[in-house]
Amino acid sequence: MPDSNAxxxxxxxxxxxxxxxxxxxxxxxxxxxxxxxxxxxLVDAMEMFRGRYGQEFRLAxxxxxxxxxxxxxxxxxxxxxxxxxxxxxxxxxxxxxxxxRPYHEDIRKWLRQNLEMKIDDxxxxxxxxxxxxxxxxxxxxxxxxxxxxxxxxxxxxxxxxNPNGENIGKNSLNHTEVIGIAADFLNNKPLMQKILxxxxxxxxxxxxxxxxxxxxxxxxxxxxxxxxxxxLALFGDTMQRIYSDGKTGLKEAVPAAWEKPAITIxxxxxxxxxxxxxSIRSSADEHIQVPREDxxxxxxxxxxxxxxxxxxxxxxxxxxxxxxxxxxxxxQWSGESRExxxxxxxxxxxxxxxxxxxxFEPLYRxxxxxxxLLDGTLNGIPFFSQRVLPLVKSxxxxxxxxxxxxxxxxxxxxxxxxxxxxxxxxxKIRKADAAVQSLFSLWDGDSDPLLIESLKAVADSDLFxxxxxxxxxxYRADSEEEKKEPxxxxxxxxxxxxxxxxxxxxxxxxxxxxxxxxxxxDRSSFGTHQGIKGLQFPRVMxxxxxxxxxxxxxxxxxxxxxxxPTSTDVKNEKEGKxxxxxxxxxxxxxxxxxxxxxxxxxxxxxxxQKIIDHLKNLKWFDDNEILDMG
DNA sequence: TGGGTCAGTGTTTTT
DNA sequence: CACTGACCCA
Numbered sequence: 001m002p003d004s005n006a007x008x009x010x011x012x013x014x015x016x017x018x019x020x021x022x023x024x025x026x027x028x029x030x031x032x033x034x035x036x037x038x039x040x041x042l043v044d045a046m047e048m049f050r051g052r053y054g055q056e057f058r059l060a061x062x063x064x065x066x067x068x069x070x071x072x073x074x075x076x077x078x079x080x081x082x083x084x085x086x087x088x089x090x091x092x093x094x095x096x097x098x099x100x101r102p103y104h105e106d107i108r109k110w111l112r113q114n115l116e117m118k119i120d121d122x123x124x125x126x127x128x129x130x131x132x133x134x135x136x137x138x139x140x141x142x143x144x145x146x147x148x149x150x151x152x153x154x155x156x157x158x159x160x161x162n163p164n165g166e167n168i169g170k171n172s173l174n175h176t177e178v179i180g181i182a183a184d185f186l187n188n189k190p191l192m193q194k195i196l197x198x199x200x201x202x203x204x205x206x207x208x209x210x211x212x213x214x215x216x217x218x219x220x221x222x223x224x225x226x227x228x229x230x231x232l233a234l235f236g237d238t239m240q241r242i243y244s245d246g247k248t249g250l251k252e253a254v255p256a257a258w259e260k261p262a263i264t265i266x267x268x269x270x271x272x273x274x275x276x277x278x279s280i281r282s283s284a285d286e287h288i289q290v291p292r293e294d295x296x297x298x299x300x301x302x303x304x305x306x307x308x309x310x311x312x313x314x315x316x317x318x319x320x321x322x323x324x325x326x327x328x329x330x331x332q333w334s335g336e337s338r339e340x341x342x343x344x345x346x347x348x349x350x351x352x353x354x355x356x357x358x359x360f361e362p363l364y365r366x367x368x369x370x371x372x373l374l375d376g377t378l379n380g381i382p383f384f385s386q387r388v389l390p391l392v393k394s395x396x397x398x399x400x401x402x403x404x405x406x407x408x409x410x411x412x413x414x415x416x417x418x419x420x421x422x423x424x425x426x427x428k429i430r431k432a433d434a435a436v437q438s439l440f441s442l443w444d445g446d447s448d449p450l451l452i453e454s455l456k457a458v459a460d461s462d463l464f465x466x467x468x469x470x471x472x473x474x475y476r477a478d479s480e481e482e483k484k485e486p487x488x489x490x491x492x493x494x495x496x497x498x499x500x501x502x503x504x505x506x507x508x509x510x511x512x513x514x515x516x517x518x519x520x521x522d523r524s525s526f527g528t529h530q531g532i533k534g535l536q537f538p539r540v541m542x543x544x545x546x547x548x549x550x551x552x553x554x555x556x557x558x559x560x561x562x563x564x565p566t567s568t569d570v571k572n573e574k575e576g577k578x579x580x581x582x583x584x585x586x587x588x589x590x591x592x593x594x595x596x597x598x599x600x601x602x603x604x605x606x607x608x609q610k611i612i613d614h615l616k617n618l619k620w621f622d623d624n625e626i627l628d629m630g
Numbered sequence: 631t632g633g634g635t636c637a638g639t640g641t642t643t644t645t
Numbered sequence: 646c647a648c649t650g651a652c653c654c655a
Contacts, residue, residue: 093645135638163645175645243644346642530643551642552646
């Protein structure tokens with residue numbers, strides 16, 4: 001018994017080694033639940049392969065392709081395999097793009113067909129639909145847009161695509177198109193299949209349950225046609241499918257001839273949490289995990305809160321932290337220096353709790369700002385995140401070297417070409433110093449100036465170049481100051497929602513940009529339920545709050561019995577399709593299984609009693625684990 | 631006028 | 646996905 005883990009690991013390694021045999025390749029699906037060391041197994045497989053075929057592959061210019069879901073996972077795996085060049089580790093989008101990018105003529109053909117189909121579809125809808133609605137207006141715009149793309153299709157020499165972020169250029173393909181094209185080419189072009197398997201005789205897919213279903217199907221098709229020369233290996237856990245484009249029924253779709261090893265151990269979670277997640281998934285499938293023998297007992301508590309308009313969620317959640325500290329005797333739940341990961345369903349819920357909502361929310365409302373706001377590339381953000389914020393931080397810590405560095409790198413006074421002009425370098429450095437001091441004076445007496453004030457200070461002293469997006473705002477702020485009574489003529493500035501959004505965001509205190517930057521660089525104590533896929537944290541607080549959430553894909557109220565299943569749910573259930581409850585259960589499973597030592601679940605609801613009753617039936621929690629917070 | 635049907639509307643996550 | 650409301654037909 002003490003060696004059962006080791007025995008299982010050995011078995012798994014044997015199965016994988018047996019499959020990764022190029023003379024007799026066999027495909028497999030490794031079923032690996034939360035905390036089972038899925039990445040470890042993946043890297044094991046890669047290392048075994050390298051040991052056997054590394055030399056040969058290097059000489060023959062062949063590679064093993066490894067596909068991950070996120071850039072973070074991609075970096076992690078590359079790191080763990082020492083950036084070995086026989087492994088092409090990439091996200092599914094990069095991989096798909098690399099596969100199709102040489103075939104511009106085929107892409108053009110696909111795109112023409114696709115655009116014609118889309119336009120046709122939209123026109124049909126336009127005829128059927130009502131006139132004058134918002135949807136009709138959007139359809140008109142969409143048709144025009146697609147028509148324009150169609151018209152200039154022949155003028156495009158090379159298609160472009162950026163796997164990370166937005167694709168707005170005239171020649172660019174979008175994320176969906178790249179996936180669609182790759183799937184289509186793999187399905188229908190025998191040459192494409194040959195190219196794939198010649199270069200990558202082995203293809204490993206991490207998080208396969210969330211990989212776009214069209215591509216998964218295409219890979220399945222390639223494998224079945226070339227089973228003697230191609231090894232497809234899927235790693236994943238069907239219970240952790242939390243994105244809508246993953247393949248439903250992946251487990252059932254795996255061909256019978258494949259190997260289907262499974263890891264049953266959970267290295268991450270303490271005993272209590274393993275038993276909780278086992279209960280949660282027991283209504284979905286048969287898989288049971290066992291904790292490590294040396295696992296701690298761990299703690300789970302569910303806090304129920306009556307949801308009213310006037311409750312102070314931050315205060316309640318702080319109270320939860322303190323209660324958890326008491327229950328677990330773990331100081332890290334308590335006080336200002338606590339180390340807790342709070343998981344909210346949506347970004348704006350994190351923004352509110354993380355204290356950067358005044359800055360975040362106005363910008364988030366602008367649809368086309370969203371991606372850039374979430375990855376920090378939005379025009380205007382680097383001005384703060386890379387120039388003003390680091391400068392202010394080093395001023396606060398009196399780090400003279402860092403101050404000088406930021407000034408030297410970005411300041412208009414000491415940039416390399418301005419040093420050549422008439423003024424003496426010494427004069428310029430003195431001016432830069434004065435500009436820095438005048439900016440920092442805004443923080444005199446420990447105050448927290450508004451972002452707009454810091455922007456104006458920088459603009460007044462010409463310390464840094466002001467991004468174009470801020471020009472109208474600096475101008476507006478100036479003109480309002482001059483004529484204290486704004487008349488109607490200022491209204492002309494107000495017609496641009498993007499400038500308005502920035503104006504509102506910049507009225508937030510400067511400290512909010514710091515919290516925001518922490519959040520988007522994953523250094524904050526917040527994360528979304530979906531975004532923390534694959535990660536783990538010692539102390540986790542999961543916030544369940546349907547009212548504050550805006551999306552409609554998940555309903556914790558239904559999962560916990562505060563709301564009855566709708567007619568669609570009943571219908572889906574009867575037809576054997578997944579319901580919103582199934583979907584929510586999987587997401588809940590993912591969040592709970594992040595915890596390495598203790599887990600607090602905070603439930604805001606208008607139907608506390610119904611939830612209490614429902615939880616009694618579910619038996620997920622012991623009575624003493626449910627705390628009524630009033 | 632009542633019932634049935636379906637378009638319209640709001641909107642999250644990852645790349 | 647769930648809901649609302651416009652519209653059609655009996």
